[in-house]
Amino acid sequence: MTKKLYKVTFLNAGTVYELYARHVASGALWGFTEVGELVFDVHDGVVIDPTEERLRDEFGNTRVLHLPMQAIVRIEEVERKGKSAIRDAASGEKVVTPFPLPAKPR
Incomplete structure (x- = not known):
């Protein structure tokens, strides 16, 4: 039997994180979710x-x-892992660029 896989989307310091985890539960700390x-x-x-x-x-x-x-946006049970992401909460744009950007000319 394969373990369940969850996609957890949450807010942290103005960014939206999308992580994958095998364990999600109500925490022992009241008001918190364990991932x-x-x-x-x-x-x-x-x-x-x-x-x-x-x-x-x-x-x-x-x-x-x-x-x-309050920080959790969504928890989804998924079939397989997709790409994890870090996005700006306001625009939805990815925070990490895939390639280095060239320096600005002076």
Whole structure:
């Protein structure tokens, strides 16, 4: 039997995070939701998703996230993992750009 997979979308400091996790439950702390067993892509190749790397750097050592209920936008049970994302809450644009931008000429 395969474990369930959840897509968790939540607000944090003006950005919208979309993470994937295997465990979502009501927390022992009143008003918080536990999100654990975070799932990240493992790439051994040349192409690396910068958003996935940033999320792994920020949450890679996290056992359980305790998210306030007010910060959670949506929790979905999904069949398979999609792309994780970090977006600006106001515009919906991705915060991490896929390629480095050239420097502005002076």
